[in-house]
Amino acid sequence: MDNFGHFDDTSREYVITRPDTPWPWINYMGTEDFFSLISNTAGGYCFYKDAKFRRILRYRYNGVPMDDGGRYYYIKDGSTVWSPGWKPCKTPLDSYECRHGMGYTRITGVKDGLKADVLFFVPIGHPCEVHRVRLTNAGPAPKHIQLYSFAEWCLWNASTDMENFQRNLSTGEVEVEGDVLYHKTEYRERRNHYAFFGVNRPFDGFDTDRETFIGLYNGFDAPQQVLAGTSGNSVAHGWSPVASHRLDVTLKPGEEKEFIFVLGYVENPADKKFVAPGVINKEPALGMMDAFASVAQVEAAFAELKTYWDGLLSRFCVQSSVPELDRTVNIWNQYQCMITFFFSRSASFFESGIGRGMGFRDSNQDLAGIVHLIPERARQRILDIAATQFPDGGCYHQYQPLTKRGNNDIGGGFNDDPLWLIFGTVAYIRETGDFGILQEPVPFDNKPGSEVSLLEHLKISFKHVTDNLGPHGLPLIGRADWNDCMNLNCFSDNPDESFQTTENKTEGSKAESLMIAGLFVAEGRDFAELLERISDKTAADVKAAVADMESAVKAHGWDGEWFLRAYDYFGNKIGSHECKEGKIFIESQGWCTMARIGAEEGLCDKALDSANKYLECEHGLVLNNPAYTKYYIDYGEISSYPEGYKENAGIFCHNNPWVIIGEAMAGRAEDAWRHYQKITPAFTKDQALRKVEPYVFCQMVAGKDAVKPGEGKNSWLTGTAAWTWKAVSEALLGIKPQFDGLLVEPCIPIGTYRIHRRFREAEYELVIHQTGKGGKVFIPYKPGKQELEINL
Ligand code: BGC
Numbered sequence: 055m056d057n058f059g060h061f062d063d064t065s066r067e068y069v070i071t072r073p074d075t076p077w078p079w080i081n082y083m084g085t086e087d088f089f090s091l092i093s094n095t096a097g098g099y100c101f102y103k104d105a106k107f108r109r110i111l112r113y114r115y116n117g118v119p120m121d122d123g124g125r126y127y128y129i130k131d132g133s134t135v136w137s138p139g140w141k142p143c144k145t146p147l148d149s150y151e152c153r154h155g156m157g158y159t160r161i162t163g164v165k166d167g168l169k170a171d172v173l174f175f176v177p178i179g180h181p182c183e184v185h186r187v188r189l190t191n192a193g194p195a196p197k198h199i200q201l202y203s204f205a206e207w208c209l210w211n212a213s214t215d216m217e218n219f220q221r222n223l224s225t226g227e228v229e230v231e232g233d234v235l236y237h238k239t240e241y242r243e244r245r246n247h248y249a250f251f252g253v254n255r256p257f258d259g260f261d262t263d264r265e266t267f268i269g270l271y272n273g274f275d276a277p278q279q280v281l282a283g284t285s286g287n288s289v290a291h292g293w294s295p296v297a298s299h300r301l302d303v304t305l306k307p308g309e310e311k312e313f314i315f316v317l318g319y320v321e322n323p324a325d326k327k328f329v330a331p332g333v334i335n336k337e338p339a340l341g342m343m344d345a346f347a348s349v350a351q352v353e354a355a356f357a358e359l360k361t362y363w364d365g366l367l368s369r370f371c372v373q374s375s376v377p378e379l380d381r382t383v384n385i386w387n388q389y390q391c392m393i394t395f396f397f398s399r400s401a402s403f404f405e406s407g408i409g410r411g412m413g414f415r416d417s418n419q420d421l422a423g424i425v426h427l428i429p430e431r432a433r434q435r436i437l438d439i440a441a442t443q444f445p446d447g448g449c450y451h452q453y454q455p456l457t458k459r460g461n462n463d464i465g466g467g468f469n470d471d472p473l474w475l476i477f478g479t480v481a482y483i484r485e486t487g488d489f490g491i492l493q494e495p496v497p498f499d500n501k502p503g504s505e506v507s508l509l510e511h512l513k514i515s516f517k518h519v520t521d522n523l524g525p526h527g528l529p530l531i532g533r534a535d536w537n538d539c540m541n542l543n544c545f546s547d548n549p550d551e552s553f554q555t556t557e558n559k560t561e562g563s564k565a566e567s568l569m570i571a572g573l574f575v576a577e578g579r580d581f582a583e584l585l586e587r588i589s590d591k592t593a594a595d596v597k598a599a600v601a602d603m604e605s606a607v608k609a610h611g612w613d614g615e616w617f618l619r620a621y622d623y624f625g626n627k628i629g630s631h632e633c634k635e636g637k638i639f640i641e642s643q644g645w646c647t648m649a650r651i652g653a654e655e656g657l658c659d660k661a662l663d664s665a666n667k668y669l670e671c672e673h674g675l676v677l678n679n680p681a682y683t684k685y686y687i688d689y690g691e692i693s694s695y696p697e698g699y700k701e702n703a704g705i706f707c708h709n710n711p712w713v714i715i716g717e718a719m720a721g722r723a724e725d726a727w728r729h730y731q732k733i734t735p736a737f738t739k740d741q742a743l744r745k746v747e748p749y750v751f752c753q754m755v756a757g758k759d760a761v762k763p764g765e766g767k768n769s770w771l772t773g774t775a776a777w778t779w780k781a782v783s784e785a786l787l788g789i790k791p792q793f794d795g796l797l798v799e800p801c802i803p804i805g806t807y808r809i810h811r812r813f814r815e816a817e818y819e820l821v822i823h824q825t826g827k828g829g830k831v832f833i834p835y836k837p838g839k840q841e842l843e844i845n846l
């Protein structure tokens with residue numbers, strides 16, 4: 055079995071040891087407004103705030119060859135042309151290494167005695183990428199080489215950049231001044247922003263016109279200027295503007311030289327746009343160039359970035375006997391939670407940055423992974439999300455990060471959406487104790503003057519469910535619930551319409567969801583507790599509605615061995631032994647067992663047993679079983695997927711933690727731990743089969759009905775990050791934040807372990823011994839340090 059890399063836990067890095075990974079293995083850079091995606095061969099792009107509207111580098115998804123386009127360095131050493139990251143030249147390297155770390159990537163290539171070590175990172179406080187290129191001549195003879203940089207500009211809107219060529223091919227504009235190449239397309243009219251790529255020493259040549267640099271019929275692998283060792287000194291007018299510097303470098307044997315490149319973004323105030331007609335104000339760009347003019351400055355900025363991540367990742371640490379668990383909990387899961395929080399589902403190597411902005415339900419769930427790390431940002435996010443809600447409790451399914459305005463681009467009317475606002479807010483208040491957020495005024499649909507308190511938003515979220523009950527007293531599903539592809543009111547027979555946005559037939563619909571029912575019970579209980587804490591009288595009504603829902607689930611949602619999944623438009627059962635296909639689904643087993651519905655009667659244990667019997671396979675729990683083998687017009691998108699993929703019986707990792715938590719709540723430690731190990735990438739044995747990064751969760755792993763079970767897809771941006779975090783930190787390791795303290799209630803078969811937990815102004819050092827007697831310990835919140843040894 056081939057391995058493509060390994061973990062370096064001390065440095066918090068994943069080390070890739072060969073460039074031809076089974077899929078580009080990427081990393082993210084940026085913590086504020088400027089973000090980058092970078093693959094292990096330096097492919098990818100960057101953008102400012104919004105991957106659609108402020109795209110800085112052009113990128114072509116799913117290209118041939120895969121992952122072409124990025125920020126590239128070329129070295130011409132005699133007749134050999136190579137790149138430190140192997141691509142795009144693909145000249146065989148004498149050695150290669152890529153280290154993906156916390157917010158940075160470092161790629162080192164060695165060829166013919168020349169070592170090129172390129173550190174890429176996005177510094178804190180500056181909207182730019184910094185590239186430190188360190189060249190070392192390890193050979194016995196002097197080297198005279200040419201070093202080229204290269205980046206291709208996107209004309210800002212990543213969507214029109216790919217489709218509106220009658221306009222695009224005429225709009226490109228650049229300026230060249232000093233050591234900096236500026237991209238200023240459309241700056242003249244409505245825009246106030248430009249990008250730049252500069253280097254900290256005078257260059258020996260440059261190009262800004264793609265055709266001049268690469269040649270019309272060459273590829274990124276063989277730019278004609280690089281092959282010739284020249285530069286065209288071209289100034290782009292229209293067509294495709296790029297940025298390339300050429301540095302002629304001489305290195306004595308043993309000599310090392312460092313060059314600093316800065317690729318940045320600038321917005322100018324309206325009155326400071328130009329210094330002369332048509333000439334951009336370059337002051338902010340030059341300021342950034344100055345900030346990274348010396349190696350010492352770069353090192354300081356890099357150290358600052360490290361300190362930032364060290365600080366975050368010192369808030370929750372586990373020390374156990376299982377290295378895979380420790381590295382997942384202490385490093386990669388928390389890192390992925392941060393990345394997913396930043397990007398929601400917008401930009402990965404599977405998400406193009408164009409289609410989806412910030413999801414209402416997605417972003418609320420993502421909060422659970424970061425409230426303990428960046429509570430202030432969680433707070434703002436909750437208020438932003440709530441502001442996209444409608445007065446009846448419904449909401450836009452997504453909003454655009456740049457404008458924070460909701461839109462219907464991926465549909466609306468998903469009846470689970472409102473409840474996630476309660477989920478996110480409860481997670482935030484339990485972590486922070488900030489009940490004050492409930493009194494923040496928040497508008498509806500961002501309309502000034504419509505503000506009510508966040509608490510009112512939560513109340514109408516809850517009410518949205520009770521206002522929309524179906525014939526069995528269960529929640530109507532609307533367009534869909536958490537499973538976007540369970541489209542019970544859609545009846546689409548036109549392949550040209552989207553399941554997400556096409557007109558729904560909700561009038562007269564009997565389509566009800568057991569997943570929403572479980573979510574309502576679980577979140578309703580938390581909500582009632584929250585209301586009681588603030589002495590709000592409506593707590594009793596909430597409790598009564600929860601009790602009614604429990605009764606409805608027991609009366610109409612139990613199939614004998616497991617929980618039903620739904621009722622369809624006509625009131626027929628889905629996820630029942632009576633069905634031909636799709637007899638059992640994971641979502642309702644997860645949510646109803648997390649809500650402990652019918653636990654006393656043994657329903658939860660039975661449902662979990664059934665999940666293990668019918669849904670579990672080698673790589674995790676599949677979403678449904680048996681898979682749908684044909685398209686069902688009454689069910690929609692779910693049955694449009696081939697068997698074993700995506701929502702049709704794929705291992706949709708996001709929902710596996712629901713079962714893990716359900717198992718833990720039922721005290722079934724072995725089952726919970728087994729499910730956790732199966733979906734956690736650090737335990738992956740076969741990296742080539744998994745295909746996607748072995749250091750982050752992916753949305754979906756092909757299920758047992760697939761042609762290639764075990765193959766992963768859609769890595770990085772997935773609710774799996776926050777949910778596995780919740781599962782491992784709270785359900786398995788048992789550290790559960792409460793409104794007034796921490797509850798310690800582990801359920802993991804690993805004996806003794808230590809936890810360091812920062813909780814508000816408290817630091818807890820816990821040694822937990824699981825002696826087999828079980829139970830829980832409540833630690834009331836008290837600022838300061840506390841060391842505790844707990845035997846359970
Ligand atoms: C995918 C879902 C996704 C939805 C909305 C569907 O095609 O299968 O996972 O949530 O699109 O973008």
Ligand code: NOJ
Pocket residue numbers: 399413415416535536537538539701
């Ligand atoms: C991905 C979407 O982002 C999420 O909102 C949804 O719940 C799942 N797919 C399941 O369909």
